[in-house]
Amino acid sequence: MEARTEVDATGTVRVAVAGDVDFDTCPVLAAELAPLAERAAATVVVDLTEVSFMDSSGLHVLLAARHRISAAGGRMRIVGAREQALFLFEVAGVTGLLDAA
Known part of the structure; x- marks a missing residue:
């Protein structure tokens, strides 16, 4: 799994994630x-377009980050999530919380 962060001219932070996000790679x-x-x-945008698989460990990392970012006055949203990740978010009941579409 790879993750890279970029900041655009408006100050929006984009984190592009690729590969499997599971217990072994979520750190x-x-x-x-x-x-x-x-x-x-x-505003932090986590782009999951290139994520092929995510388990509950990855979901936990996203929820913890969202909590910390929100507590600091920021906003985190998810873009590009594939069907498997969207299903995980739905089953966990956090689709709206993660602002995932």
């Missing part, structure tokens, strides 16, 4: 998202 995603809560009032 990489957690490390990429952890410092983003320090960007108070930033």
Whole structure:
């Protein structure tokens, strides 16, 4: 799994994730998202277009990051989630919380 972060001219932070996000790889995603809560009032967009699989460990990382970012006054949303991840969000009841479409 790979994750890379970019900031655009408006200050929006985009984290592009690729590969499988599971118990073994979620620490990489957690490390990429952890410092983003320090960007108070930033919008963080997590792009899951290239994620082929996500389990509950990955979901936990996303929810924890969302909590920290929201507590700092920012907003996090998910884009590009494939059917498997969207199903995971739906089953967990967090689709609206993650602002995922």
